[in-house]
Amino acid sequence: DQLDTITAAKKIRVAIDLGVPPYGMKDDKLNSTGSDVETAQLLAKDLGLELEIVPTTGANRIPFLQTDKADIVISSLSVTPEREKVIDFSIPFAGIAAVVGAPKSMNIKSAADLSGKKVVSTRGTTNDQEITKILPKDATIVRFDDDATSITAIVSNQADIFATAPSLLKVINEKNPAKQMEVKFTMKVNMLAVGLRKGEPKLKEKINGWIRVNLKNGKLNAIYKKFHGADLPEEVTKNGA
Amino acid sequence: MTHEQLTYLLLGAVGTLELSVLTFIAGGLAGLGMALARISPVRGVRVAAAAWIQVVQGTPLLVLMGLCFYGPNIIGIGSVPALVAAALAMTIYSSAFLGEIWRGCIQSVHKSQWEAAECIGLTRWQRMAKVVLPQALRIATPPTVGFMVQIIKNTSIASLVIGFAELSYNAKVLNNSTFQPFIYFGCAALLYFAMCYPLSRWSRTLERKLNATRG
Amino acid sequence: MQPVVELDQVHKKFGALHVLRGVSFSVTKGQVVAIIGKSGSGKSTALRCMDRLETVNSGTIHVCGHAVHDAALDVRALRRDVGIVFQGYNLFPHLTALQNITLGLTSVKRMSPADAREVAMEVLAHVGLAEKAVAYPEQLSGGQQQRVAIARSLAMKPQVMLFDEVTSALDPELTGEVLKVIETLASEGMTMVLVTHEMAFARGVADKIIFMHEGQIREEGDASMLAAPKTPELRQFLGNGL
Amino acid sequence: MQPVVELDQVHKKFGALHVLRGVSFSVTKGQVVAIIGKSGSGKSTALRCMDRLETVNSGTIHVCGHAVHDAALDVRALRRDVGIVFQGYNLFPHLTALQNITLGLTSVKRMSPADAREVAMEVLAHVGLAEKAVAYPEQLSGGQQQRVAIARSLAMKPQVMLFDEVTSALDPELTGEVLKVIETLASEGMTMVLVTHEMAFARGVADKIIFMHEGQIREEGDASMLAAPKTPELRQFLGNGL
Amino acid sequence: MKYQFDFSSVLAQWPLLLEGAWVTIQLSFLATVAGFVLGALCALGRGSRHGWLRRLVGVYVEGIRNTPLLIQAYFLIFGLSSVGVTMPILAGAVLALVINIGAYTCEIIRAGIESIHKGQLEAADCLGMSKLQVFWHVILRPAVERVYPSLTSQFVLLMLASSIMSSIGAEELFGIANRIQSDTFRNFEIFLVLWAIYLALSYMMRLGFWLLGQIVFTRRRKLGTPL
Ligand SMILES: Nc1ncnc2c1ncn2[C@@H]1O[C@H](COP(=O)(O)OP(=O)(O)OP(=O)(O)O)[C@@H](O)[C@H]1O
């Protein structure tokens, strides 16, 4: 049983993508930080375990879990039916919107307006799946391995349109104010949860319990607000008990 | 670039060197085995070694990395650390290339040397160890040093699948929080150059010396 | 007296090429046999068969009691009793003259390095090169290299020595010094088979001369045979060769 | 008659080495001139200067109306009028005999491939190698390669041909076939300058023989000069050389 | 841990894989052709009379050969676009590969050129051929013929290395595979399938080069020299 293994090792290995500001990133002093990182830190502290961050990429999050490179994944991981087939999820601890962002000057209101344009997305993310579904035939997608590289591509003017989370648009505007990226339309709102290997009910229950407590006491909301500048959506907070 | 960032880049260079040295030792041993297998008196061994080399040389390092990273887990060995997976992939890769380089060097030692050693009554292994390999070593040094450059450069691929923290990976991480690709990738390129260029030069000097003493 | 070397009806083919076509001769202890014949007649091949550097197709070869034609031969035991020197001296270029000689002593005869060194210095002195012990092959002249090669074989204390045109790559003056070494060996009673194109030398040193032609022995006899060739082939060979 | 080749007080130095020390001679149309002299006397250098493969330090050279010593010389025009053949045949190894010959015709003379082929076959026949047209150099003997090299030069229809010891790398029998080709050319009235060490040949084919010694012309005359050398150098040279 | 192999979901994506392989082939083909031309020109430049040109080519060749392709690609795509020079991703990928292979090709061809005997050049000069004609007929062709085996292996390595271009956004075989992986989560199967495809591609490429060699280098065909 995995919970026993973790408890025995006094250490929990959490896979986090450190290239997705503000979820996971390095600060100026090169310390890991971000909402996912603080969530993981809080979890480890509450469970009385040492935290080992396993750096991962968007596409590698689930393989890492499957091949035991990490015990759990806290890495802006949205709950999707495809993923539920191969891994288990905890109850949601945060929410994330999949949006299409572009500079203010561009006139885009729906997927149809993307016709003939170049859109950036990050391989293996829900954003990628959503945009692939709705994109007009004559538009192209350029995919990168992680959000950071995608952001680099936008910031360095490789492309202008980005299928992503709203918070990443904020990051781009900080780095390259001339871009004036804004949300053009929302594709979907996803629940973020902790990813676990299948068939570990004890660990899952333990984490679910922890999420409920911390949603109730507002600690998770505080972390979210600190990095994303908004409160958690109500669909998430209602799980607090 | 801040002091921390520079340290971080240099730390990456250390990671690169670590992986390179590990690869060179393990890959060198495997390559020697492969070279010997390629000229083994047993046909089966020769064929197997040739097939191994053909297959490895036809596979991108990126795919080898993936196989070595996920493979041990799949076949039940358990999870391996990134450094081990990367070193394993690089070792497999080097075994094929060094094996071929060294086989060529061993075979370029003239057949009459083998015969002369045979006529004094040396066993096959004594002939190899005392007569052929010492001579092959001299010929093999320049291309081997040249291949070390390949190893150092190719460690950069370890970051793509495995996320092993070497120089390219750290440069990317830095870029990901600052978005100044010119600076960080430029610095990384310079650091790689600083590691590789002396080896390239050395290899060329060795080669010139070898040609001079031969001609 | 039991012969030291005995070939009986030896045949050797390289693919379709029938190089030895029934060669028979014997060498007794202390005898010096010279093999002559024109290029391609199979002289080297015959010599190489005696040291199992080639395997024969049929016929028997016995050397110092070893059945050389036998697939089950203990090759290393044979090589302990036979020394062979080639045209290309085949010294090991990465070892000094001394090390070239001690290599076999320490690794085959398992002598201690000190003993090996002593033996090596002795044979080097024998070929007149004691002062070149620490020189590398490339620092030696062709004749000196050839003498080291002979010393290397001698050091193993073989019962029979085989020489394959050991002087053909040398200048006349270097040739002389090598031939002198071989003459000394002959006078000391070493059993030897030598392939040579130096007729004068063959005449002077050999107890028996064998003339090969197209893979067969055409004539065999002592030095007087060269003065009065019986076959037209030998007559022609001597006419060209001298 | 206006000379085809004329050297006047030619000096040539390689660094400190003064190789040609005032060489003057001329060749008229249809004349065959043989240059002889011992190794290092500057024969090749003189020949190479005539085709501007080396530039002279002082003096003048005129070949077929081109001022070869002049820095402003149109080198390609000169080379259209001069054919040169060296000791090492320098055939292009990746081309067949025929292609070796057509290459110059199509790329320099801009002939159509069909015309070039016709000319090439003609000159190949001239040197007796029509049946080797599709062979690659490595499939030809040295003598055959040298004849192809001559054919390659001939095909360009030069007004003068230069030969530098074209037979010195060949066996006697192969030498013969190449010399025969040169003799034929001579009988057809080709102007030629040849450096050679074949005295008998020089005597037979040359209208004029030039003896060089230490970068200077010591003697010059027709074949009879070889029978009665005037200078001690020529006498010594002939003594050694024959 | 027991792992259930399941190739069906991976193989079901064969049209995508085929598409990726096609992109890989195109990338490699373009890079091979352009890289060869660039390499040959650089080899010419390295033997130039002009010192500055020789040095320039030297800096290029050494710079490229002593840094990883990955860094070169990042530099080219993100570095250049951050100073305002943007190009389509695929064009950038081809350019990165061309610049990379050009340096290697230059070195290989140069070795071939150095092995050509000086007498050959003199003979060609004496026929009155122009510099360019000499370079083409007497230097380049035989030099390339001599180093053809090393050249072809370098080009096969280039095809394999083009997988790295997925990380700068090129949707070639490896990039496609990464996408399939994130849809199906069958990462190990993906790598096995990829392995097979790359092996097949590299053998096809070798075969292609062998055929090309047979056609271009008639001498080798005729004399039966193995390529
Ligand atoms: N390993 C081999 N494979 C095929 N043919 C061989 C081999 N060794 C020798 N031959 C051929 O066998 C024939 C006899 O060769 P051998 O070397 O015995 O002649 P030889 O009398 O020693 O001549 P030489 O005086 O030139 O050394 C030659 O035609 C040679 O080409």
Ligand SMILES: Nc1ncnc2c1ncn2[C@@H]1O[C@H](COP(=O)(O)OP(=O)(O)OP(=O)(O)O)[C@@H](O)[C@H]1O
């Ligand atoms: N490119 C060069 N650089 C320096 N020295 C040279 C060069 N070419 C020739 N020499 C020297 O010039 C001298 C004359 O050489 P040349 O080749 O003309 O002699 P040769 O009469 O043709 O002799 P041989 O009969 O040996 O061919 C020689 O001492 C030679 O070493």
Ligand SMILES: [Mg+2]
């Ligand atoms: Mg022989």
Ligand SMILES: [Mg+2]
């Ligand atoms: Mg000369």
